[in-house]
Amino acid sequence: MTIDWSASTPFFNDDHRAYAEVVRQFTTNEIVPYVDDWERAGMVARDLYNKAAQIGLFGDGFEAEYGGHGQRDALMRLVIMDEVSQAGAGGVSASMLSNYIGLPPIQRFGSDELKARVIAPCQAGERIAALAITEPSGGSDVARIRTTARRDGDHYIVNGSKTFITSGMRADFYTVAVRTGGEGPSGISLLLIEGDREGFDRTPLEKMGWLSSDTATLYFDDVRVPVSNLIGEEGTGFSAIVNNFNAERMDMAVQSFSFSRVCYNEALQWARERETFGKRLGEHQVIRHKLVEMDRRINAGEAWTQLLAWRLNQGDNPVAEIAECKVAATTTFEFCAREAAQVLGGASYLRGSVVERLYREVRVQAIGGGSEEIMRDLASRQLGI
Template structure:
C-alpha cells in the first residue's frame, strides 16, 4: 500500500483512482484516433462533466464539486493517462485557464451565464492573450476595444489559442486605453458570433487539440461582459498565470511518471545481447537518473502547490516549478525515446507522440526565458 504524499490525503488518492480509471476506460482507447483526426469530439467535455471533473474546485452553487485546488491538482496529474497531449491540453485550457478568471473575478451574472454551463460541459471556453506581435510581452497587446453605446467594439487578433476553434466564449485581454499596458488593459468575455473567426494552426505536437488564430472584426461586446475592473486586466492576467503555471508543472510530473513506468516496463521486457535492456548498466543507470529527475520535479511542484493552497503568493516557487518541470519533462521523453531505439521513432509507439507533445512545455504559459527573468526580479538580481 502506498501512502498519500502531502499535501494530498487519502481522499485525494481515492479521487485519483477514480479519475485514472475513468480516463483509461473512456478516453485513452480513442487517443490514437483523435491524434490522427487532429480533433477530439466536444462530447468529451460532457463526459467529464458527467463525472464532476469540470468543476472539482468550483462551489456546489454553480454545479461544481465544492472541492479546492488540491482536487483539481489530481486531475492535472492524471490527464497524462489519456495518452494524448492535445486532448489533455484542450481539457486543461477549459478548466485551468479559461474558467478560473470568471470564477475569481466575474459578476454573479457572468458566473451564471458562463461558469455554470462550462461546468456542465455545455459551453467550452478559451483564454485569448497571446497575439501575433505580443506573446510573452503581455503589456504590448494590440487588440483594442473602443467604447460604444452599451459596451465596446473589439478589433484585433489572438494566436496560439487552445480551444480556439471550438470555444463558445473567449476570455480576451484587450487594450481599453490608447496606451494599453499595465493600467490600460481589460478582460472581456467575447461570445463566438458575428465578426469572430478562427483559423486552425498546424503544430509539431498536441495534434488532437484545436490551436487557432482568432480574428475579431468590429465585434460588439456588451458592457456586462467586462470581467473585473476596467483597465486593470493586466493584474488579473498575472494572477491567473500562477495557477496556469502550477497546473502545467503538475501535468508534467504526471506525464514524467507515466513515461518512466512505461519505459521501465519496456526495458524489462525487451532483450538485447542475451538479457533484458534493464540488465545493462547503461540503461539501468539512465532509468535511475530519470526516476530521480521525476522525484525532484514532484518535490518542487508539491512544495509550490502547498504554498499556493495555503494562501501564500509563491511567485518564486511556482516559477521554479514551471521552469524545472517543463524542460525536465522534455528531456525525460527524449531519453525514453532513446531507450526504445528505432521503435521509439515510429508513430505506432506512444513515446514518439509524447516527445513531440512535451516540447511545448518550455514555451507555453511563459517561456523558460521569461521564467528566468521573473526569478531574477524576485531574487533581487
C-alpha cells in the same frame, strides 16, 4: 504507475485518494482507447466534455452554485492534472481542460450574471471556454497586447487578432485580453467574447504536437460586445492575467512531471522485456543509469509540486518557485522524452508510440503559458536578483 496517493505523504487525504481513483478510471476508459483517433481527427470528441463534467473534472476553484467543487484545492487540482496526464496525450489534456484557463478570471472577477451565464454551462459540459491572450505580434510581453476594445455606448467595439488559442476553433466563450486604455499594463482589460458574435472569425493551426487540441488564430473585425461582458473593472486585466498564469503554470509543471513519468514507465517496461547482446536491456549499466536518472529527477519534481500545492492551500503565493518549478518540470520532461526514446530505439520513432507523441509535445510545455526564459526572468525579479 502514477503518483502513489496511498503512500505515507502528509499532503493527500481520503477525498484526494478517492477522486484520484475516479479520474484514473475516467482516463483509462474514456481517454486512452480514443487518443489515436482524436490525434488523427485534430480534436477530441465533443462528448468528452459532457463525460468529464459528470465526474466534476472542471470544478476545482468554482462555486458550487455554478456547478463547481465549492472550493479551491490545489492538491485536488494536482490529482486531476496528474491522473489525466497518465494518458500521455498533452493535446487531450490541453483541449479538455481549457476551461481551467478560460474560466477562473470570471469566477474571481466576473459579475454574478456573467458567472451564471458562462461558468454554469461549462461546468455542465455543455459549453467550452478558452483563454485568448497571445497575439501574432508576441505572447511573452503581455503588457504590449494590441487588440483594442473601444467603448461605444453600451458596447465595446473589438478589433485585432489572437493566435495559438487552445480550443480556439470550437470554444463558445473566450476570455480575451483587450486594450481599453492607453499603453502598458494599466490599459488592459478582460472581456468575455462569445464565439458566435458577428465579425469574429477563426482559422485552425497545424502543429508539431498536441494534435488532438484544436488550436486557432482568432480575428476580431468590429465585433460588438456588450459592456456587461467586461470581467472585473476596466484596466484591471493585466493583474487578472498574471494571477491566472500562476495556476496555469502550476498545472503545466504537474503535467510535465507526469508526462516524464509516462516516458519513464514506457522505457522501464521496454528495458525489462527487450534483449540485446544476450541479456535484458535493463542489465546494461548505461540503460540502468538512464532509468535511475529519469526516476531521480521525477521524484524530486513530484515532491516539489506537492509541497507547492500544499503551500498554495495554506494561502502562500510562491510565484518565483512556481516559475522555477515549471522550468524544472519542462527540462525534466525534455530529458525523459529523449532518454525514453533512446531506450526504446527505433520503436520510439513510430506513430502510435506514446513516447513518439510525447517527444513532439515537449516544446509546447516549455514555451506555452510562459517560456523557460520568461519563467527564469520572472523568478529573478521576484528573488530581487
